[in-house]
Amino acid sequence: MRLYTLASAPNAIRVLMLLREKPLDIEIVELDAEAREQKTPEFLAINPLGQVPALQLDDGICIAESLPISRYLDSISEGPSLFGATPESRAVIEMWERRAELGLFIPAVEYGHHTQPMMAEYFTQYVDWGNSLVGTVQTCLTLLDERLAETGWLGGTDFSIADITAYAGYRVAAFWSMPLQSEPNLSVWLHRMSERACASVVPL
Amino acid sequence: MRLYTLASAPNAIRVLMLLREKPLDIEIVELDAEAREQKTPEFLAINPLGQVPALQLDDGICIAESLPISRYLDSISEGPSLFGATPESRAVIEMWERRAELGLFIPAVEYGHHTQPMMAEYFTQYVDWGNSLVGTVQTCLTLLDERLAETGWLGGTDFSIADITAYAGYRVAAFWSMPLQSEPNLSVWLHRMSERACASVVPL
Known part of the structure; x- marks a missing residue:
């Protein structure tokens, strides 16, 4: 493989x-x-x-x-699934994965493609639209923060694929220096994420 | 429920x-x-x-x-899963669902939001970016057409969630009159889709 x-x-x-x-x-x-x-x-x-x-x-x-x-x-692979163990937990985890993906990860990537001069040779840039994604991402960060006020991880009580997507998206946003406000519960979660093995492979 | x-x-x-x-x-x-x-x-x-x-x-x-x-x-629900029966078929079906979603369904929806005067009261419109999505969707239609030259349905030999996403996306694109070229295998598939029960619930 x-x-x-x-x-x-x-x-x-x-x-x-x-x-x-x-x-x-x-x-x-x-x-x-x-x-x-x-x-x-x-x-x-x-x-x-x-x-x-x-x-x-x-x-x-x-x-x-x-x-x-x-x-x-x-x-x-072995061990507990990062996608959930029951139909209900799978659905809740996938819901948060999608929210993190559509509201944070993809917009953060697109922001870089459309606003950064170094990306101009690879993409036809629509700068105004790219800059509008700052608001899209901020809205998502607020939603994730509200979720994390109630749960330890985005998908629920356990670490899941939703946390991976959100963390990768956050690091992309930080790499492009998106002008975002910090959120208190998200900051605690980011610190916990940064201590996991998976965070060490993110070069951004 | x-x-x-x-x-x-x-x-x-x-x-x-x-x-x-x-x-x-x-x-x-x-x-x-x-x-x-x-x-x-x-x-x-x-x-x-x-x-x-x-x-x-x-x-x-x-x-x-x-x-x-x-x-x-x-x-x-009962009956064969529309998401696949094995890890391998699930992965292939989800790959085509994602391609149809990111390359056709979401861009077709966004095209309407950003280019149609009737949507201006609901969205800040970035018209140039919206128009660029015609190319995004056409590229995806060509990819789906190549796939359908080899398989009966997008996910493989059986009808799946990938076909639902692609058909819904195609109907949204048609509703907004996106200027797209027709593709031969896709046209055959669209006709077969239009005869299924699921197609009858699409009001667009």
Whole structure:
């Protein structure tokens, strides 16, 4: 089983975070971003979108997109699932994962793509729209803070994939210096997250 | 168990489509959009984001976000799962669901929000960015067309949640008259989709 990654790709980092929490014997193939290895015919046969992460199973099946890869790796690894143990807990965890993804992780990534001069060569930038994402992310941080006033982790009493997505998103936002207000419960959670093994693989 | 919906909300329509394929005895509560019932204190206690769909379980647990609601309803209903039967098929179906969601469904919804004069009172519109989503959606349609050249349904040999998301997204794009090119395999699939029970609940 091979996992293709790029050191700077936030979606690949999420999967590497999961593998720190639920170790598996997997070959990690680090592509060369400068050589545009993610756009070679060999890699496009694995993921036609030319994006990482991508997981190639031993029988040749290729899985792209960080969330299905994470769910698959979680399901074949030992220990409590990071996606929940019952239909109800799975639904609640996925709800918070989605909120963190759509309100924090994806907007933080898009903010960088659309507002940062260093990204102009890769993307047609819509700067005003990009800057509007600061408000989107702040709204999500407030929601997460309210959630954390009631629970230890975003998905409930246990650490879950929702925490991984939110932490990765927060680190991306911090990397791009998004002008965000701090939230008290979120700050406590960020400190607890920073002490986990998974946080150490985030290079941003 | 109560499912809160709004007749015109694309995300609620996706869940109603699933319920046509996997019927369950659920109370459907149609909120009044003109009365802004989704923003009342009573509904905000169910979903603080003031959005539908939202599912209230009999024990009081509330689940928002269309995908976890769909996965939950699928898991408690009879018949083959629309999310896959094995870890591998679940991953492949979720990969195609994500591609359809991030490349077609969400961009089609955002296109309407950002480019249509009738939506100007609800959203700060970034028209240039909104128009750029035509290219995003066309790229996704081409990808889905290539997939459908090899498989009967987007997730593989069986109809799945990936087809529901893609069909709902396509109908939203058509509703907003996005200027898209037709794709041959996708056209065949659209015809087959239009004959299914789930297609009949799409009002767009």
